[in-house]
Amino acid sequence: PAQRLAAVLAALNEEQREAVAYSASEPLLVIAGAGSGKTSTLAHRVASLIAKGADPQRILLLTFSRRAAQEMEKRAGQVVARVLGLRSEAPPALPWAGTFHGVGARLLREHAAQIGLDENFTIHDRGDAEDLMGLVRHDIGLSASTRRFPQKGTCLAIYSRCVNTREPLEDVLKHAFPWCAEWAAELKRLFSGYVEAKQQQNLLDYDDLLLCWAEMMSEPSLAELVSSRFDHVLVDEYQDTNRLQAAILIALKPDGCGVTVVGDDAQSIYSFRGATVRNILDFPGQFTKSARIVTLERNYRSTQPILDASNAVIAHASERHAKTLWTDKPSAGRPQLVLVPDEAQQATWVADRILAHREGGLALKSQAVLFRTSSHSAALELELARRNIPFVKYGGLKFLEAAHVKDLLAVLRFVQNPRGRMAGFRVLQFIPGIGPATSSRLLDAMAEAADPGAALRDFQPPRAASVEWQRFADIYCALRTPGLSWPADVELALRWYLPHLERLHDDAGLRRGDLEQLARLASVYASRESFLTELTLDPPSASSDRAGPPLLDEDYLVLSTIHSAKGQEWRSVHVLNVVDGCIPADVAQGAAELEEERRLLYVAMTRARDHLHLVVPQRFYVTQQAARGDRHVYAGRTRFIDAADAARFDHVTWPPPPERPVFVPPPAAAIDLRNRLRNAWK
Ligand code: ATP
Ligand code: MG
Numbered sequence: 001p002a003q004r005l006a007a008v009l010a011a012l013n014e015e016q017r018e019a020v021a022y023s024a025s026e027p028l029l030v031i032a033g034a035g036s037g038k039t040s041t042l043a044h045r046v047a048s049l050i051a052k053g054a055d056p057q058r059i060l061l062l063t064f065s066r067r068a069a070q071e072m073e074k075r076a077g078q079v080v081a082r083v084l085g086l087r088s089e090a091p092p093a094l095p096w097a098g099t100f101h102g103v104g105a106r107l108l109r110e111h112a113a114q115i116g117l118d119e120n121f122t123i124h125d126r127g128d129a130e131d132l133m134g135l136v137r138h139d140i141g142l143s144a145s146t147r148r149f150p151q152k153g154t155c156l157a158i159y160s161r162c163v164n165t166r167e168p169l170e171d172v173l174k175h176a177f178p179w180c181a182e183w184a185a186e187l188k189r190l191f192s193g194y195v196e197a198k199q200q201q202n203l204l205d206y207d208d209l210l211l212c213w214a215e216m217m218s219e220p221s222l223a224e225l226v227s228s229r230f231d232h233v234l235v236d237e238y239q240d241t242n243r244l245q246a247a248i249l250i251a252l253k254p255d256g257c258g259v260t261v262v263g264d265d266a267q268s269i270y271s272f273r274g275a276t277v278r279n280i281l282d283f284p285g286q287f288t289k290s291a292r293i294v295t296l297e298r299n300y301r302s303t304q305p306i307l308d309a310s311n312a313v314i315a316h317a318s319e320r321h322a323k324t325l326w327t328d329k330p331s332a333g334r335p336q337l338v339l340v341p342d343e344a345q346q347a348t349w350v351a352d353r354i355l356a357h358r359e360g361g362l363a364l365k366s367q368a369v370l371f372r373t374s375s376h377s378a379a380l381e382l383e384l385a386r387r388n389i390p391f392v393k394y395g396g397l398k399f400l401e402a403a404h405v406k407d408l409l410a411v412l413r414f415v416q417n418p419r420g421r422m423a424g425f426r427v428l429q430f431i432p433g434i435g436p437a438t439s440s441r442l443l444d445a446m447a448e449a450a451d452p453g454a455a456l457r458d459f460q461p462p463r464a465a466s467v468e469w470q471r472f473a474d475i476y477c478a479l480r481t482p483g484l485s486w487p488a489d490v491e492l493a494l495r496w497y498l499p500h501l502e503r504l505h506d507d508a509g510l511r512r513g514d515l516e517q518l519a520r521l522a523s524v525y526a527s528r529e530s531f532l533t534e535l536t537l538d539p540p541s542a543s544s545d546r547a548g549p550p551l552l553d554e555d556y557l558v559l560s561t562i563h564s565a566k567g568q569e570w571r572s573v574h575v576l577n578v579v580d581g582c583i584p585a586d587v588a589q590g591a592a593e594l595e596e597e598r599r600l601l602y603v604a605m606t607r608a609r610d611h612l613h614l615v616v617p618q619r620f621y622v623t624q625q626a627a628r629g630d631r632h633v634y635a636g637r638t639r640f641i642d643a644a645d646a647a648r649f650d651h652v653t654w655p656p657p658p659e660r661p662v663f664v665p666p667p668a669a670a671i672d673l674r675n676r677l678r679n680a681w682k
Contacts, residue, residue, distance in 0.1 A: 005051050005083045012037075012044065019260075019294045020044045024232060027256030027291040029283050031263060033325045034310070034606035035301030038262040039567060042236055043072050045260060047079035049232055050092060060230040060252075061097040064237040066538040068567055069097040072236070096230070100245050102537050104209035107226060108216070109529070114225070115216050118202045120529075122417040123536045127401060129205040130156050132422060136193040142186055150180045150187075159191050163207040164242040164274030200447070202419040206537075210244040217251035227252050237567060238263035238283070242274040246286070256287025266314050269563060269600050271592070299325040301569050305334040305648065306612050310605040312645040317598055318591065335605075335612035337637070337649040342619040343577070347383040349654050350574050353613060354389065354557060357572050362611075364389065366571040368558040370604050372582050377559050380576070384557070394560040400539045404501055404511040405518060409535070411493040412528060415479040418452035419443075430500045431472055433465030453480045472496065486531070487522040494519060562604045573608035575601075578616050579635035598640050614641075614649070 009017050019030050019041050032038055042061075050056055063069040073094045080092060096103060105123060112119035124132065134152035142149055150158070158180065161172050169188060173181045180187070198205065204212065217223045233252055235241070238261040241249075253259045261283060268277040284291040299307055307325050315324075340346045354367055371377050377393065384391050400406065406426070413423035421443050428439040442459050449455035456476055461469045475496040479489055494515060501515075502508045525531035558570065577583070583604075584597035605612060620635040637646070 001051055001083055001085070004085060005048060008079055008082055009044070009048070012041070013296075013298055015294055015296050016041045016044070019296075020048050022292055022294070024049070024258045026289050027253075027259040027261075027283070027287045029238075029261055029280070029291050029293045030296065031265065031280060031293060032296035033264055033299065034267060034603070035299045035569065036296035036325060037298075037300055038264070038296065039068075039072065039236055040075065041296070042234055042260065042262050043075040044079055046072070046076040046094070046232075046234060047083065050076070050080050051083040054231060056092040056094050057096070058229065058231045059094060059096060060103065060233045061094055062100055062103065062233070062235045063097065064099065064240060064566055065564075066099060066102060066534070068236065069099065069102075073097045099537065100213075100241070100248070101206060101209045102534070104213040104248075105204075105533050105537065108204070108209065108212050109533075111216065111222065111225070114222060115212065117212070118417075118419075120417050121202050121204050122413050122420050122423070123209070123533060124198075124203050124205045124422075125400070125536050125539070126156065126206065128422060132197060132203070133159070133190070133194055135422070136197050137190055140189060140193050142190060149183060150177075154180065155187065155190060158187060159194065160207050161274050162191075163211055164244055165276070166243055197421075200419065201421050202417050210242075210248065214244050214247050214251070217248055223251055230258070232258040232260070234259075235261040236263075237267075239265050239268040239277050239280045240270040240275045240566070241279050242270075242276060243279070244274075246279045246282075250286055254288060256289045256291060259287070265319075266317070266599055267566070267603050267606075269566070269596060269603055271596055297325060299327040300329070301609050302327060302606065302612075303329050303331040303610060305331050306605070306608050306610075309335050309612070309645065309648045310602055312648060313598065313605065313640050314602045316640070316642075318595055332610045334648065334650045335608070335614065336652050337578075337641070337646060338613055338615045338652045338654060340615060340617050340654050343379045343617050343621070345654065346576060346615050346617045347379040350380055350576070350613075350615065351383045351387055351389065353574065354572075355387070357611065362571055364391075364555045364557040367574075368560060368565065368568075368570040368572070368607065369574045369576060370560055370562050370565050370607065371576040372562060372585065372600075374561055376576055376582070380559070389557060390554060391557040391559050394558065394564045400535065402511070402514060404505070405514055407501075408490075408493060408497055408515055408518060409532070411479075411497060412489065412532060415476065415489070415493075416528060416532060418456075419447045427472075430497075431461075431465055431468050433462050434469070438462060438465075453477045486525070486527050487519065489528055490519045490522045562600055565607055566603060569607055569609055571609045572611035572613075573604070574613045574615060575604045576615055577620060578614040578638050578641075579620050580637070580639050581620060581635050583638050583640070601638065601640050 009020060012020065016037055019028065022028050030038055030041060046059060046061060049059065061069065061072060063072060076094065077092070080086070098106075108115070108117060108121075109119050112121075130152045133156050137149075137152060137155065154177070158169070158172060158177055161167075161176060162169050165172065167175075169191075170184060173184055173187075197203075198208070217226065230252065233249065235249065240263075249259065249261075261280070263280045265277050265280055268275065268280075271277070284293060302310070304327055307327055311324050338349060340349050350369060354364070354369075357367055358364060369377065369380060374393075381391070381393070400409065407430075410423040410426040413420055414427050418424070424443045424446075425436070425439055428434050428442065434442075438461065442456065442461075445459060446452040446455045453476065457473050475492060478484065479492055484492075497515075498512065501511060505511055521535075522531050525534060560568075562575075578601070580586075583601050584594050588594050588597050605614070616635075616637050618634060641649075
């Protein structure tokens with residue numbers, strides 16, 4: 001194996017090899033630009049650790065998405081298989097590869113008893129959390145009396161920012177939400193109520209997964225318990241972690257032994273969620289042992305013209321990002337700046353190019369279309385559907401946001417956690433004759449009972465509800481019976497819900513298809529609890545006409561927000577709406593926000609391997625946050641590509657400007673007029 005390992009590592013460059021082989025007795029930071037092989041170096045490091053005898057169970061690998069974790073597990077697995085000479089045997093899995101949130105959820109459940117948490121907690125996604133915030137706001141009487149009070153979504157964003165940055169509310173308001181500063185006292189009341197409601201109902205929101213984990217790590221005996229489970233902790237995309245995540249990492253390994261993080265300060269694009277690039281810059285000094293820093297400069301992803309254009313965009317950043325990347329990858333021409341009249345024509349042009357690329361041998365799978373906000377792909381989605389080009393959309397409207405899907409999940413959540421009132425109310429509203437007051441009484445009784453199922457069975461509903469009530473009580477108790485094997489639960493819940501679906505929706509047939517898809521998805525998971533957790537943390541995306549992931553053997557195009565495209569690469573990349581007002585967004589205020597917008601464009605451009613097309617529609621709709629409605633503006637190319645940098649692109653105008661008909665004078669003396677007149681009377 002040692003020889004085979006050396007052979008595998010020979011394919012890496014010297015700096016990458018150093019990072020892979022570096023001793024695990026000191027913290028290691030790999031800081032490098034896009035496409036320089038940070039993620040692959042990390043995968044090789046994991047593989048090499050395993051090849052040298054590390055126990056895969058004791059490796060904690062933290063990535064930005066679950067998809068990225070699975071990809072990394074696969075890549076590391078392939079390298080391990082090569083090094084160990086495994087053929088048919090599956091390479092060792094990495095049971096602890098996932099996101100901070102996913103791993104947090106798992107650790108919290110496993111250690112629930114030690115931290116005074118009920119292990120049946122349910123997790124609220126952002127939508128649920130906003131709704132709960134709205135309910136609490138109503139309960140404490142803020143909505144009626146105070147019309148200008150911030151929306152529930154804004155309230156949650158403020159709360160989340162306080163939690164993730166660990167800054168006091170006043171500071172967060174002052175720096176990030178100045179227009180809400182007058183409400184500090186009311187917000188404090190609201191947040192206390194929100195926390196109280198979560199605790200009563202045994203709910204955790206996304207932020208709680210990190211917060212509770214960090215709190216657990218602040219108690220020395222518990223920290224020891226968790227830390228001792230892992231010998232190695234490796235983190236990808238470290239520039240997009242927040243202060244809580246850094247605190248967790250440091251608490252896991254205070255001396256930094258076994259810690260490896262990789263990242264790129266020029267790609268930090270999540271500060272709106274509390275991520276801070278300081279984490280990566282401060283890393284070297286945060287452990288008791290000093291860190292080794294490795295930098296990589298050679299880019300293996302893109303052609304030189306694409307790199308030149310990307311480097312130029314980031315070179316104007318006000319913060320200095322260390323490196324200029326180079327490559328010796330053969331060039332396939334310069335990137336394109338494409339001027340189109342409007343978004344409809346943009347869709348046509350992009351669809352044309354995608355088909356042309358496919359003709360030229362680029363499968364749809366090796367092409368992607370990136371955009372700022374999910375709604376920006378609407379016109380393109382229509383165009384793709386019209387031309388029968390299959391696509392999958394990431395970072396868009398989630399399958400789980402459909403009402404009927406939420407209904408079915410609420411049944412499972414209510415069974416899992418009888419104290420969760422939002423799921424409870426959602427389910428009980430389907431039973432005719434049970435109004436909010438009755439539901440509330442029932443939920444109170446269930447929350448207090450030692451056996452919630454029995455409390456439900458003993459409850460006396462109003463007479464009108466009795467038949468349907470009985471049917472529900474039977475199913476609920478059956479679902480709570482231990483020993484019912486998963487995913488039979490889903491079938492049972494579905495059996496209860498389908499008559500309601502048919503009663504309430506004209507398009508029940510279509511919706512039923514989604515639910516069957518959900519049931520199929522459920523069969524992949526081991527238990528109700530893992531299904532609900534994973535689904536909330538990493539929801540599947542929906543294409544326009546079909547829910548869930550596409551068939552594996554199908555060729556499809558990827559549509560993605562730039563934020564969700566992090567870490568990935570495609571041979572051809574189209575970026576939509578590269579205009580001022582979109583990138584940078586017209587709501588971006590202040591130097592720091594503008595800089596983040598610049599990095600966003602850099603991330604988008606550096607996803608491309610061979611072909612990069614930036615599309616600039618000259619008429620562009622912007623939706624102002626101040627709720628002034630949609631506006632139609634004449635936009636210009638993004639300010640991040642100035643005249644000098646624009647020279648690095650090929651310029652295309654589409655449709656090509658019509659050629660002006662040129663006046664061609666007839667040849668001199670085309671007719672002999674004088675002679676004709678002379679003869680006219682004859
Ligand atoms: P990002 O900043 O976008 O996350 P990254 O630094 O993580 O990028 P990778 O995704 O690991 O970069 O690698 C980019 C591409 O370069 C991948 O296709 C990878 O397989 C390839 N690559 C990395 N190192 C080498 C190498 N030594 N030889 C050949 N190809 C390499
Ligand atoms: Mg990467």
